[in-house]
Amino acid sequence: MxxxxxxxxxxxxxxxxxxxxxxxxxxxxxxxxxxxxxxxxxxxxxxxxxxxxxxxxxxxxxxxxxxxxxxxxxxNGGFCAPSISHGVGNALKRWPKEAEALVRLGRVNLDEFEADLGEFGIDAEFERKGKLNVAAKPWQVESLQSWASNYRRFGIDCQILTGDRLREKFDSPVYPAGLYEPNYALLNPxxxxxxxxxxxxxxxxxxxxxxxxxxxxxxxxxxxxxxxxxxxxxxxxxxxxxxxxxxxxxxxxxxIPIFDYALVTRPLDNDELASIGWTGRHGVADCGNQFHYVRKTADNRILWGGFDAIYHFGSRRDEVFLRQSQSLARLAKNFATALPALAHVPFTHAWGGIIDTSAxxxxxxxxxxxxxxxxxxxxxxxxxxxxxxxxxxxxxxxxxxxxxxxxxxxxxRPPFPFPPEPIRWLSIRWAQRGLAREDETGRRSLLNKALDTLGVGFDS
Incomplete structure (x- = not known):
């Protein structure tokens, strides 16, 4: 690795x-x-x-x-969502009275986005081929069921996939279940x-x-x-x-500035892609708090990103953080675990970016x-x-x-402000540790429950 x-x-x-x-x-x-x-x-x-x-x-x-x-x-990864509210679940949790409007406006926005690409003659490798959300733990599988229920409530097409049906879209020993939504796009950012x-x-x-x-x-x-x-x-x-x-x-x-990282492999041939069941052009993301986002490029490389979300004390934005991080090795290890058939494939590019994160x-x-x-x-x-x-x-x-x-x-309504240092750094660290434990145990920490009550979240 x-x-x-x-x-x-x-x-x-x-x-x-x-x-x-x-x-x-x-x-x-x-x-x-x-x-x-x-x-x-x-x-x-x-x-x-x-x-x-x-x-x-x-x-x-x-x-x-x-x-x-x-x-x-x-x-970024080029995931182009039919949402303006960071997903249906976030809309329901934070603005339940206007969730229907938020979901509708998000879907309309993606339609108009695609129409604008055509009007302006923009070639951005836009592909509306869907997204597969995969689950690694039993409680995450239950979360997918809840996602599907919410999607159907708003008339969003989706399918729960397990067994052979899942392996036909993404074959990994880590993920036993998935939720496929066809109305999702990818592009070359x-x-x-x-x-x-x-x-x-x-x-x-x-x-x-x-x-x-x-x-x-x-x-x-x-x-x-x-x-x-x-x-x-x-x-x-x-x-x-x-x-x-x-x-x-x-x-x-x-x-706050949160650093996120991604890797890209060399181009894969058809046999290599078939070995992981990924013959379509859809994107993939797992549904943990610490999640990966995965997609193909136009020349069939795999982009593997996410998992860590790193905040540096004092909201530092040092240029060196874009090129150097232990997260890159962690991403490579997770890639080999999730896709062992491709563990031998080298990465050609590795980089970081800064996410403008609101609470x-x-x-x-x-x-x-x-x-x-x-x-x-x-x-x-x-x-x-x-x-x-x-x-x-x-x-x-x-x-x-x-x-x-x-x-x-x-x-x-403005977002909840982040506290000053050192409380900011400590609270983010505690919240992220709680989210990592939740990924392992399925139990949400008392701190994160309290933050949920205040409308504050770090789980994405």
């Missing part, structure tokens, strides 16, 4: 699938615009494109501190963000990469963003900075600075599709439009 990992490049596989385009120049002068967007990932780029639809004549400027997609948007960037530039959206916003202030009824190259003066601003330290002080305790595991949005600044963050690893919905939401908020999106309790 160590040898299988030792030759893996510490770089993101998705970046190798994208033809590199020239960088957009950094901001080099003071400018004025109608809308300024801070952040060049999924949320920022979707916001730019939706704003262009709504206001064709507006001057829209997007700034990104690195290159668009170098952050979480280009580093590297290509997705590159294509959104391409379309944005084609629609005369001005992008300045290598440009960091260092200050935000209200000046004479407008918003000024300070950067090293100049000041942006805008009527409205959208903050789409994901897990980066927020510009608004009120948001600094609303999210309720869903994104939140709001307004600040006299309703001239809107923000959306806290996607907790579920932003590939939800980022589009978030973009529409922040534009509704800035436009003072009364929409079904802006009326959602999920978005009207």
């Amino acid at each position: 160590a040898d299988n990992l030792s030759t893996a490049d510490r770089r993101v596989f998705w970046h190798d699938t994208v033809v590199t385009q020239p960088s957009c120049p950094p901001l080099a002068a003071d400018v004025k615009c109608d809308l300024a967007i801070v952040g060049g990932g999924f949320t920022g780029l979707w916001t730019a494109l939706e704003a262009r639809r709504q206001r064709p004549q507006d001057r829209i400027i997007l700034i990104e501190q690195g290159r668009c997609g170098d952050g979480a948007s280009g580093r 590297g290509k997705m963000v590159a294509e959104l960037r391409r379309v944005a530039l084609a629609k005369s959206i001005e992008i300045h990469e290598g440009t960091t916003a260092s200050a935000l202030r209200v000046v004479q009824g407008a918003i000024e963003l300070g950067t090293a190259g100049g000041i942006i003066r805008a009527r409205h601003v959208v903050l789409a900075t994901n897990a980066a330290p927020p510009l608004l002080s009120r948001l600094r305790n609303a999210i 309720r595991t869903t994104f939140f949005a709001g307004l600040a600075c006299g309703d001239r600044v809107a923000y959306a963050m806290g996607f907790t690893g579920q932003g590939v599709s939800a980022s589009r919905f978030a973009a529409l939401t922040v534009l509704d908020l800035l436009g003072k439009r009364d929409s079904e999106r802006t009326r959602l309790a999920m978005l009207r």
